[in-house]
Amino acid sequence: MPPETEDRDEEVPSRLDDDRFGGPRTPWWRPSSGWGRAFLFLLTMAVLGGLAISTYSLKTYVGRDGRFRIGGAGNIVATGLTQVSRAEMLPVFGEDIGRNIFFVPLNERRRQLEEIPWIEKATVMRLLPDQIRVSVVERKPVAFTRQGSQIGLVDASGVLLAMPAAMMAEHHYSFPVVTGIDGRDPAAARKGRMAAYLRLLAELDANGQHLSEQISEIDLTDPEDARVLMPEQGTDILAHFGEDHFLERYQRYKAHIAEWRQQYPKLEAVDLRYEQQVVLEMTPGTNAADATAEAQNGLNGSEAGASAASQPEKTQAKEVKASSNKAKKQQPGSKVSSAGSKAAKNRQKRAEEKRVALNLGKQKKARPAPVARQGQ
Numbered sequence: 001m002p003p004e005t006e007d008r009d010e011e012v013p014s015r016l017d018d019d020r021f022g023g024p025r026t027p028w029w030r031p032s033s034g035w036g037r038a039f040l041f042l043l044t045m046a047v048l049g050g051l052a053i054s055t056y057s058l059k060t061y062v063g064r065d066g067r068f069r070i071g072g073a074g075n076i077v078a079t080g081l082t083q084v085s086r087a088e089m090l091p092v093f094g095e096d097i098g099r100n101i102f103f104v105p106l107n108e109r110r111r112q113l114e115e116i117p118w119i120e121k122a123t124v125m126r127l128l129p130d131q132i133r134v135s136v137v138e139r140k141p142v143a144f145t146r147q148g149s150q151i152g153l154v155d156a157s158g159v160l161l162a163m164p165a166a167m168m169a170e171h172h173y174s175f176p177v178v179t180g181i182d183g184r185d186p187a188a189a190r191k192g193r194m195a196a197y198l199r200l201l202a203e204l205d206a207n208g209q210h211l212s213e214q215i216s217e218i219d220l221t222d223p224e225d226a227r228v229l230m231p232e233q234g235t236d237i238l239a240h241f242g243e244d245h246f247l248e249r250y251q252r253y254k255a256h257i258a259e260w261r262q263q264y265p266k267l268e269a270v271d272l273r274y275e276q277q278v279v280l281e282m283t284p285g286t287n288a289a290d291a292t293a294e295a296q297n298g299l300n301g302s303e304a305g306a307s308a309a310s311q312p313e314k315t316q317a318k319e320v321k322a323s324s325n326k327a328k329k330q331q332p333g334s335k336v337s338s339a340g341s342k343a344a345k346n347r348q349k350r351a352e353e354k355r356v357a358l359n360l361g362k363q364k365k366a367r368p369a370p371v372a373r374q375g376q
Helices: 034-064 086-096 106-114 165-171 187-204 246-263 288-298 303-329 338-354
Strands: 076-079 119-127 131-138 141-147 150-155 177-179 217-219 227-232 235-240 267-271 277-282 355-357 369-373
Touching: 076 086, 086 106, 086 131, 106 119, 106 131, 141 187, 150 165, 187 246, 227 246, 235 246, 246 267, 246 277
Parallel strands: 076 131, 141 177, 177 217, 235 267, 277 369
Antiparallel strands: 119 131, 141 150, 217 227, 227 235, 267 277, 355 369
């Protein structure tokens, strides 16, 4: 067997790390002597000083050179303007005319442009040597809004948009009228109300049904109750749709409104927010008892309809009387004058006349039971 040989690579010293005199080598950029290090320091300071002087000279030249000054309004180029005119946009850059283009505060100008109601987003850029380029994205109206007798527009964020009536006609806008959006309200509150409006339209127009076209006006004063004005043969019925299940409540309204109007000719409002019943409200000044009589006439003397109406009416009368007796028991020792007793009887009578139940469940189990009440 040949004798084992040692690895010569481990024994041979590396000559790359040693200089010719046997000492360790230093990097090329770090001199070993003191004079070399001093020279390297002076050279570095000279280079940095030259760069600083060059930068200052370039800045001074650019700042004073007339080629970089904005000569007039023609040097401001804007794209995306449809509803906003150049006359409305140019005052934002009024103090920049004659200014060096590098001294224009772009972020401040962008913020000022986005304060214009019709501008949703703006981008401002420098275009050398002497132009400012502006690109805007305008807001898109989603509904008409009414402030008193003034008709305007509103976008999905609740921002009120002004437009002349003639221009609205040219655009052929077809939106419901939204009320309850006040420009003095916080932006978050207006945005929340418009979110309820958009959910309502999205549900009604799902699957291409376009049911929202049958809505004339929506009151969003209460964001938890979308009150929709439904046109019905020459009159408008106020329907309370709540804050959800809009399509289901709309279909329930359409399925029974003809029957309800036949039974209650003076019907003014329908509250659809309850699962098992519907509250019907008459026009102000209408006696609920008279409305019940009209409903009975509308049933053509049907015994089933009469019994269905009379039974809940008696039940509610008993409940009102029981509540009145309970209120008296809760005040022991109190003396009631004859005038006070008469007033209490009148209040009890008005309470009995205020709500009259017409139970339709015996005719069709799937139908909700409407409750008629006098308008407040």
